[in-house]
Amino acid sequence: MNINLIWAQAKNRVIGNHGTMPWHxxxxxxxxxxLTENNPVIMGRKTWxxxxxxxxxxxxxxxxxxTRQPNWGTAYSNRDVIKANSIEAAVTPQIVGxxxxxxxxxxxGQIYQQYLPMASRVEITEIQAEFDGDTIAPVLDSNWKEIGRIKNISSSGIEFDFVSYLRVKGEPGQYSLNF
Structure with a gap:
């Protein structure tokens, strides 16, 4: 199983501000x-x-x-919403299938930091503008290589790039799971 990360970030690495994305x-x-449709998605409670x-x-x-909140999710009986109490539990076959x-x-932001050592692929939308924010994207180190970049301009006039990265050095961390 491949653990992939996806986010959008401003030039100053901002990914969020008070629980929202500062752009549309x-x-x-x-x-x-x-990219994510028909696949499991993992998120923190605040992102949810x-x-x-x-x-x-x-x-x-x-x-x-x-989430670590014991009663979270009692309102969700939908099989497409599952609570996990750890990053390891979230990627078990019992949870993801x-x-x-x-x-x-x-x-x-915290969830990205925790999963980055386990990831094999990262997809980043790089927005070519700076925004105020309180949540910052992780930094990709030399273990990652850019393998593709597509330049775009949004309908609202904002320039952005879709950028793909693959892990090229080292194996995904100890929680890289093969099922």
């Missing part, structure tokens, strides 16, 4: 949907809560929410 780029949302209620759970994806090839980690 419809083309990025479509790209996110295209930041999603507009009409988009919870994200459709056509198993939504795995990391058997035969799953790709899992996408979709936020937030």
């Amino acid at each position: 780029i419809p083309e990025d949302l479509a790209h996110f949907r295209h 809560e930041s999603l507009p209620p009409r988009f919870r759970p994200l459709p056509n994806r198993k939504n795995i929410v990391l 058997s035969g799953v090839k790709d899992v996408w980690v979709i936020g937030g």
